[in-house]
Amino acid sequence: MSHAQKGPLYLTNTLTRRKEEFIPLxxxxxxxxVCGPTVYSDVHLGNVxxxxxxxLLYRWLRHLGYTVRYVRNITDVGHLVGDVDEGEDKIAKRARLEQLEPMEIVQKYTNGFHDVMRLFNILPPSIEPTATGHLIEQIEMVKRIIDAGYGYEANGSVYFDVPKFAEKHAYGELSGRRIDELQANTRDTEGMDEKxxxxxxxxxxxxxxxxxxxWPSPWGEGFPGWHLECSAMSTKYLGQTFDIHGGGMDLKFPHHECEIAQSVAADGHAPVRYWMHGNMLTVNGRKMAKSEGNGFTPEELITGNHKLLEKGYSAMTVRFFMLQCHYASTLDFSNAALQAAEKGLERLMAAMDVLDKLKPAPAPDAAQDEAVKALAQRCHEAMNDDLNSPxxxxxxxxxxxLINSANDGKVLLSAAAISGLQELFRAMVFDVLGLKREAQAAADDKALDGLVQVFIQMRAEAKARKDFATSDRIRDQLAAMGIVLKDTKEGTTWQRA
RNA sequence: GGUCACGUGGCCGAGGGGCUAGGCAGAGGUCUGCAAAACCUCGUACAGCGGUUCGAAUCCGCUCGUGACCUCCA
Structure with missing residues (x-):
């Protein structure tokens, strides 16, 4: 399916603050x-x-037929704790606290990050470069910035000269900041006489x-600055100008603003054509962040072992919950909302099971063929409209x-309508939204299923002789063990509660 | 203090000048031995106050409230 046939894709470019048609280079x-994690601690749900x-963007672009090179880095050095370039490196600090080698910290939390990505069915990127693996590129970029006159060395460190850069170039365009306002609002910090x-x-x-x-460098032993890593790695793998750069809202300033400045200084032109920023996950209206103490890890989420959680929720429930909100809006976490998402996802998945088994009606309603096509069209338009997953x-x-009505015989679908729905749901639910059936292992457990089938048989016999006391007792006792029976026209099915 | 967002029915959330999503919860109904599921029907919401307009939840202004960024943050 070619992207050209599916109509234009519009994305909100946070650089221009407008929805623009996406046309790749x-x-x-x-x-x-996309800016990846700094691997010094467990990721929390906000990161997820x-x-x-x-x-979702990656999946949609692929669905449209694009060949996407998706680069998402691992920051394993250079991200400082605390104020204005004077703090300790986050990873070095963690290594000291945990009494491990810095690279053990990096490996430990990189592994953890990958586990979480898998859990939430987030596809791996095409390239996942690390900052420490690209020291040469970063040093070269520093040199280019110095050569262009926008970097200066001071006491073994190299700084980017923002005021000088701002004389000739736009600084603050992405974040909507003005250099004079920035200067007026800067706090005095100690130990910045170098700058x-x-x-x-x-x-x-x-x-x-x-x-x-x-690492050794022309300026002595040191390490690269955080903003520089992304610039060096994106340039290496995607070129000096590339299509889309994404990240969390909170990285807009200073991180992304600095990336633009570095690329313009080093290579003479803006690095990115479309900037995209995802909004924050909040808890009781406040941004989820480690410093707030309101973040929880995926493990706490699933077990429900956290003071903010009334119960555990599955990764797919949370993924569905997130996708029910547009990426550019803040999303507030609450137990009630999670429970609503859990029920909704269950209904969606149940309908997909029904759809798999749906038989064409003997005398189908031809109007429904068109209805299915129109539905598919609206689904595509929603995603093309700035990834409107809700x-x-x-x-x-x-x-x-429509599916459930067809199952009840209230709507008469043709074979074509059914296969159209099957194709649509498979594509949108599994490929695009990235949802998957989970916890189906129980139903696939042959031994358990065999056992439950014995009880279903016994209950059917009790029902046949109108011994409802016995049939209800079987159902209630199974329910108490977490096995729920449902009587349908095609017989009784079971599932875990 | 500066900059920028946002405030939608009981809850979560789309939309964004006239056509008023969706999910969850609730009420009534159909089906069923009962339940569950499913289906049908119902609730008529856009912070407040002004303004523009034939018409505003949607545009503009003010007020109130909330948040994000300005320092590390997805």
């Missing part, structure tokens, strides 16, 4: 870069939301002799009603 190729957002302006940021940082993570899901529930 070199179709059918699309270059996509951003990666889910760009997973000519408080707005300047480190692109190479000198390491003291006790520092574990350091509207897509709303449309899919229209389909759910």
């Amino acid at each position: 070199r179709p059918p190729h699309v270059g996509l870069y 939301r951003t990666f889910t957002t760009f997973d 000519r302006s408080p707005l300047d940021f480190a692109i190479w940082k000198k390491a003291d002799p006790t520092h574990l993570m350091k 509207v897509l899901i709303a449309e899919l529930f229209e389909g759910v009603r």
